Amino acid sequence: MPNASAVKVLIVDDRLTSRMLLRDGLQEIGITQIDMAPDGEAGLKAMMAKPAHLVISDFNMPKLDGIEFLRAMRAHGPTSQAGFIMLTGKDDASLIKRAYQYGANNYLTKPFTVPDLKMQIEGVVGPLT
Numbered sequence: 001m002p003n004a005s006a007v008k009v010l011i012v013d014d015r016l017t018s019r020m021l022l023r024d025g026l027q028e029i030g031i032t033q034i035d036m037a038p039d040g041e042a043g044l045k046a047m048m049a050k051p052a053h054l055v056i057s058d059f060n061m062p063k064l065d066g067i068e069f070l071r072a073m074r075a076h077g078p079t080s081q082a083g084f085i086m087l088t089g090k091d092d093a094s095l096i097k098r099a100y101q102y103g104a105n106n107y108l109t110k111p112f113t114v115p116d117l118k119m120q121i122e123g124v125v126g127p128l129t
Contacts, residue, residue: 004030040064
């Protein structure tokens with residue numbers, strides 16, 4: 001059971017509003033080690049420089065979309081084992097299936113509630129204390 005304050009999370013989303021909503025939700029459940037990136041390319045650079053335990057990434061982004069970002073992360077040894085939650089604007093079964101095929105651990109549909117966010121995170125890292 002990890003302590004929420006010990007979990008490092010990287011939020012990757014091209015929309016500032018989405019990044020802020022995710023950050024606020026994470027802080028509400030006790031996660032305080034949060035980094036953010038505005039697209040998949042910046043997210044990959046952030047993961048290479050300072051790997052997080054968990055990535056929450058939007059699918060639809062410029063430069064590297066969520067699937068390309070996920071594939072690049074899984075191909076790089078130091079980041080290959082990080083948890084990954086795909087964030088999507090719609091409940092698209094084919095996208096979710098592709099995300100799982102490339103190694104996503106869970107997914108979250110926008111709009112989300114803080115309890116939904118916590119449930120998806122705990123599905124990846126285990127119950128938070």
